[in-house]
Amino acid sequence: MELAAANEDERPVLPWDQFSQWLHCVCVVTFDLELGQAMEFMYPTHIELSDVEKANICYLAFPDSNSGCMGDTQYWFRIRRNSLYRTNNKDTDYQCTKDCPVTLLKDETHYYGYVYFRQVRDKTLKRGYFQKSVVLLSSLPYFNFFKEISDIIAPEYFDNGVPCLEAACHDIDKWPSPIPGQILNLPLMGMVLHVRIPTKQDKPGTNVLDNTDKSPDRTPFSLSSIHEVDLYQNLSDVLPHIHLLWELVLIGEPIVVMAPSPTACSSTVLALVSCINPLRYCSDYRPYFTIHDSEFKEYTTKTQAPPSVILGVTNPFFTKTFQHWPHIVRVREVGLGNYGGSKPTLTPSDSKLKKSSAIKTLDPKSGIYTKYKQFLKKDKNFIKAFTKSLVENKTSKTHSALLRRHFLELTQSFIIPLERYLASLMPLQKCISPLKAPPTLKPFRPNDFIQTVENNGPQLTSGTRGDWIGLYRRFMRSANFEHWLERRKVEMEMKLVSLHMTALSETDLMAWCQDKSEVEVVDMILRIRQKISLVKSHKIDVSNITVDQLSEQVTNITKTLPLDLQEILLCTSRK
Amino acid sequence: MAAGPYNYSYIFKYIIIGDMGVGKSCLLHQFTEKKFMADCPHTIGVEFGTRIIEVSGQKIKLQIWDTAGQERFRAVTRSYYRGAAGALMVYDITRRSTYNHLSSWLTDARNLTNPNTVIFLIGNKGDLDGQRDVTYEEAKQFADENGLLFLEASAKTGDNVEDVFLETAKKIYQNIQDGSLDLNAAESGVQHKPANRPGQTLQNDQQPKEGCSC
Numbered sequence: 001m002e003l004a005a006a007n008e009d010e011r012p013v014l015p016w017d018q019f020s021q022w023l024h025c026v027c028v029v030t031f032d033l034e035l036g037q038a039m040e041f042m043y044p045t046h047i048e049l050s051d052v053e054k055a056n057i058c059y060l061a062f063p064d065s066n067s068g069c070m071g072d073t074q075y076w077f078r079i080r081r082n083s084l085y086r087t088n089n090k091d092t093d094y095q096c097t098k099d100c101p102v103t104l105l106k107d108e109t110h111y112y113g114y115v116y117f118r119q120v121r122d123k124t125l126k127r128g129y130f131q132k133s134v135v136l137l138s139s140l141p142y143f144n145f146f147k148e149i150s151d152i153i154a155p156e157y158f159d160n161g162v163p164c165l166e167a168a169c170h171d172i173d174k175w176p177s178p179i180p181g182q183i184l185n186l187p188l189m190g191m192v193l194h195v196r197i198p199t200k201q202d203k204p205g206t207n208v209l210d211n212t213d214k215s216p217d218r219t220p221f222s223l224s225s226i227h228e229v230d231l232y233q234n235l236s237d238v239l240p241h242i243h244l245l246w247e248l249v250l251i252g253e254p255i256v257v258m259a260p261s262p263t264a265c266s267s268t269v270l271a272l273v274s275c276i277n278p279l280r281y282c283s284d285y286r287p288y289f290t291i292h293d294s295e296f297k298e299y300t301t302k303t304q305a306p307p308s309v310i311l312g313v314t315n316p317f318f319t320k321t322f323q324h325w326p327h328i329v330r331v332r333e334v335g336l337g338n339y340g341g342s343k344p345t346l347t348p349s350d351s352k353l354k355k356s357s358a359i360k361t362l363d364p365k366s367g368i369y370t371k372y373k374q375f376l377k378k379d380k381n382f383i384k385a386f387t388k389s390l391v392e393n394k395t396s397k398t399h400s401a402l403l404r405r406h407f408l409e410l411t412q413s414f415i416i417p418l419e420r421y422l423a424s425l426m427p428l429q430k431c432i433s434p435l436k437a438p439p440t441l442k443p444f445r446p447n448d449f450i451q452t453v454e455n456n457g458p459q460l461t462s463g464t465r466g467d468w469i470g471l472y473r474r475f476m477r478s479a480n481f482e483h484w485l486e487r488r489k490v491e492m493e494m495k496l497v498s499l500h501m502t503a504l505s506e507t508d509l510m511a512w513c514q515d516k517s518e519v520e521v522v523d524m525i526l527r528i529r530q531k532i533s534l535v536k537s538h539k540i541d542v543s544n545i546t547v548d549q550l551s552e553q554v555t556n557i558t559k560t561l562p563l564d565l566q567e568i569l570l571c572t573s574r575k
Numbered sequence: 576m577a578a579g580p581y582n583y584s585y586i587f588k589y590i591i592i593g594d595m596g597v598g599k600s601c602l603l604h605q606f607t608e609k610k611f612m613a614d615c616p617h618t619i620g621v622e623f624g625t626r627i628i629e630v631s632g633q634k635i636k637l638q639i640w641d642t643a644g645q646e647r648f649r650a651v652t653r654s655y656y657r658g659a660a661g662a663l664m665v666y667d668i669t670r671r672s673t674y675n676h677l678s679s680w681l682t683d684a685r686n687l688t689n690p691n692t693v694i695f696l697i698g699n700k701g702d703l704d705g706q707r708d709v710t711y712e713e714a715k716q717f718a719d720e721n722g723l724l725f726l727e728a729s730a731k732t733g734d735n736v737e738d739v740f741l742e743t744a745k746k747i748y749q750n751i752q753d754g755s756l757d758l759n760a761a762e763s764g765v766q767h768k769p770a771n772r773p774g775q776t777l778q779n780d781q782q783p784k785e786g787c788s789c
Contacts, residue, residue: 437582517658518657518658519586519588519638519658520586522588522623522638523586523625523636523638526623526625526638562654564653564654565654565657568620568621568654568655571619571620571621572620572621572622572623
């Protein structure tokens with residue numbers, strides 16, 4: 001750790017280094033009478049985007065049908081990144097990712113667009129309308145946080161022009177790095193924002209930035225969650241089907257969300273993606289998707305089965321395009337849940353799933369169109385508790401927290417048996433022998449796992465009944481599973497390497513090299529060096545004591561070698 | 576994965592020798608990383624590279640010593656050669672001087688290694704055929720006369736790079752199999768510390784002495 005700090009001190013912070021930890025750039029997209037949507041400018045000016053990226057940003061920066069979007073509109077989009085992800089500071093990257101929950105990691109293959117669109121009457125303009133968007137582009141999926149940021153920056157820009165953006169970007173360039181677990185004070189346009197990026201050790205549902213925190217320069221602005229959208233508001237139209245939706249998201253089924261506005265479709269997509277927390281949704285998702293998108297053909301082709309993605313759309317044209325899609329979610333405008341005096345409930349009269357043929361008739365009713373048969377039964381206890389909360393007229397925030405906790409418990413009940421089986425694949429401590437290669441994990445065998453579900457399945461922790469095994473089988477074919485397994489395997493293998501290193505550091509290597517030839521001793525030295533370099537590049541976590549002991553061992557066994565060779569090894573270790 | 580004590584049963588030591596700038600480090604980099612290193616710094620003294628390969632079903636770890644080509648490092652090279660099972664001798668097909676110096680490199684290799692060390696001659700920069708200064712035939716003849724294996728290769732495109740490292744290993748392994756390379760004798764007189772078990776240069780690590788083998 002001291003080493004990392006020392007490195008950082010040596011490395012000067014260059015202009016835009018800090019900025020680029022948070023944002024890629026700010027884009028202003030305007031409506032050009034001849035070109036249509038066009039990039040007016042990007043800031044900072046040295047930032048590069050490919051032509052495809054620019055075109056996508058331009059189309060996604062405006063609502064598809066803007067008749068209903070007078071005034072200011074905010075929403076999110078996500079696009080594929082086709083320029084390379086570059087990082088120039090490994091140590092900071094490590095600090096930012098070490099304790100970060102997987103759902104909040106920097107996305108190296110996509111950009112998130114945080115849009116603030118303004119459309120107002122302006123008689124001085126040729127068209128009679130002012131139409132412009134400010135888009136914050138970032139690799140960080142901090143949905144609420146950047147929504148707030150754009151809410152501060154964009155109106156200022158519309159009122160006062162480019163210097164506002166420059167000033168805001170300079171403020172951001174002064175921000176500390178987005179390191180999870182710390183309370184970050186972020187100055188922006190005359191105010192200071194307090195945020196805390198959660199860590200994976202946090203107990204879910206707790207809010208560390210509560211009101212007991214009294215820092216002296218406290219301003220009214222502090223966000224309770226940098227990323228979690230309001231589940232209740234965004235799912236209120238489909239409340240009777242939340243368990244079905246949870247299953248669809250978990251196993252990566254293709255879902256399209258149709259809504260009247262980009263705000264409604266994008267926040268619903270984000271609500272869906274977040275309902276399998278702490279698992280990361282690993283297929284593609286587009287909170288807002290248009291017919292101009294570079295992936296339009298790829299995702300709407302009828303020659304193949306629909307891809308495993310979640311798309312949010314507003315253009316009525318999509319009703320036809322997505323006729324063949326297995327799961328269609330229709331929602332109304334956000335916040336209209338209580339509309340018309342009828343409160344959303346879990347068991348309304350029209351709670352039945354709609355036949356997928358009904359979608360063809362442009363049926364404007366909200367709900368889910370699917371033939372999917374749920375694996376699990378609804379959790380009656382939860383429905384009872386939730387209905388009570390609704391009846392008691394608690395706030396939307398309370399409903400939302402209840403929903404989130406329920407999903408979390410459900411997902412955790414689902415993962416625990418997988419984790420338990422995975423732990424059984426770890427070799428025993430006694431199999432780690434310092435002078436041999438570290439033992440390897442036993443392979444994950446789906447059928448072996450399924451056998452454990454019988455006795456140690458989710459029924460131990462969840463009240464939900466049903467065909468859990470069927471659900472696991474589907475899940476094990478999904479990208480979500482693949483990613484989960486891959487990540488856990490890497491973590492466990494690193495754990496093995498670190499245990500092996502510790503064992504090696506406690507071995508008497510001087511005795512070992514008594515009867516070894518030069519080439520073997522050199523091999524041992526090279527191997528230990530390679531392990532130490534893995535520690536230094538933060539790939540494995542072992543104590544400093546172990547590293548020191550190993551370095552000492554290397555020094556000692558080097559001394560058993562002929563003098564000329566010692567010198568050579570000394571030279572190479574300095575490089 | 577095989578559950579050997581290490582993940583390999585032999586270690587072969589290779590050295591790469593030849594004039595400055597012929598592409599020794601680039602060949603090594605191409606072999607270990609499968610990438611061409613466009614601007615590679617001068618090697619100071621020696622750099623190590625390792626990669627595990629498979630020959631006739633045996634996992635073999637190559638411990639490759641990439642030496643500095645500069646004349647001023649020539650004096651400290653004795654320990655580079657000691658116990659080498661393979662020597663890759665490199666020249667640049669676009670610079671005749673690097674080819675002309677081969678006999679001096681070969682003398683070092685012969686004097687400082689044992690008679691069974693496999694020497695492989697490599698004409699590097701095969702991608703620059705237009706600037707060729709040494710014909711294939713000429714070098715081939717030199718190799719034949721001196722009993723060397725020979726190939727032209729390109730560290731830039733990767734052409735033949737795998738082959739030279741693998742062919743060398745095959746030849747060494749073959750020498751072990753037919754008994755012409757005596758594991759005991761391989762280092763006698765060179766080894767600093769007398770060893771008390773067979774397999775010095777070429778280590779057979781698969782000895783069931785360390786208890787549990789998972």
